[in-house]
Amino acid sequence: MKYFLYCLLLISIGACTPYPFLKKGHFINEVDEYFNLKQRMNIWVYMDFLTKENTEYGVRMDSLYPMDRTVFQKIGLGKRSVHVLFSAVPKNLPRYHFVALLHKTNKFDYVAYEKFQGTESFYYFKDFELDFVDIRHVVIPYGSNGLVSLLYYIDKDRNLEQRFKGMAYLAEINARELQRQTPFNGSWQVFDCETDELISTTFHIRQHLTKQSKIVYLKMYAVYSNDRGITYAKILTRDDPDTVRLKLCPNVYVLEYVTPSGQLMQRDSLSIGF
The missing domain is CATH 2.60.40 (Immunoglobulin-like)
Known part of the structure; x- marks a missing residue:
């Protein structure tokens, strides 16, 4: 309650305003893709994401999970620099968070980031730690000035073997699809x-x-x-x-x-x- 009242106070000065979500986003149960009709783009996910929301899992296209905002701020993604496409937690274990964001500009400082170069695509990534959580931030440039961020964060004790295994596939397949620029047909x-x-x-x-x-x-x-x-x-x-x-x-x-x-x-x- 105290935090809620504190946020109400800060909203008046813009310090607690929510991160903006992009409209025209769609996710179809049983399909491992998110579609955005306005941006004419899609983001691949895994099959165990469901649109039905509850306190533990689901795909959210108009609200964040409790820790998302803190993770964004840790990485340096301010609400004025990005739009949120979706924030999701899979139904199956291990429960991790997967978030996709669209940058408002193509300006980004890659100095501290590593570059992954695949046969058909590339992306930049950097790992962070926040209390008991491991975070991987992937940045995918595409087209003439497009920039997408993918975030994967998970409890450290669930990320001990094959670190960020779930993110490696999603990062590469989304980089390939975005950079290939195939015609969007929804x-x-x-x-x-x-x-x-x-x-x-x-x-x-x-x-x-x-x-x-x-x-x-x-x-x-x-x-x-x-x-x-x-x-x-x-x-x-x-x-x-x-x-x-x-x-x-x-x-x-x-x-x-x-x-x-x-x-x-x-x-x-x-x-x-x-």
Whole structure:
């Protein structure tokens, strides 16, 4: 209560104002990517991130976890220099924090940072310590003047072996995708068959549902004997066409149209190769 009242007092002088979050951010459960329609960019995460928030885990796109602000300040990321894309904690153990931020300018002092040079990408990183927490800060330059920060922090006793293992993959794959500058289409896809088995297909979707909800998540599941697995997802807006062209594995698929809040709007089926 004392801290809350203290913050109310400081808000009047700007000392306790919140970090700004970017709008137009989307995260679809079962899909390991965050999308931002305004920035036309995506950030890869792991599959065990869920949008459902509770006190322990979840993806937050409009509020921080309690320690985030302290970590930002430790690294030197002021609220005037960055926008927050999301702050997330996975459902599975070990519980760590993964935060993505977009810098407002491309100016950054790399003097104390190491450079990782991969075959297709590069990024800069530096490790910090804060009480009983280990922190890795990754900075990814991309495009002509873009700059993204990825933060990974975890309790020290959970970071003893293969330090920052979870961050190494996320840093490299996001650097590769951002620096490759592939056209943004707000979609995601995985395959469960060989390339030579893929079938090119064009099918109609229920684009009119965007009249009921400005944003609709289209999720496509491959149906197996006793289960199903998501293979494709797309964020539909009112500007999208009413057809989708994909390469798909031979299978029976279920298409679900879902609102961002999770409400099922429509369910269809599609057969490919039968």
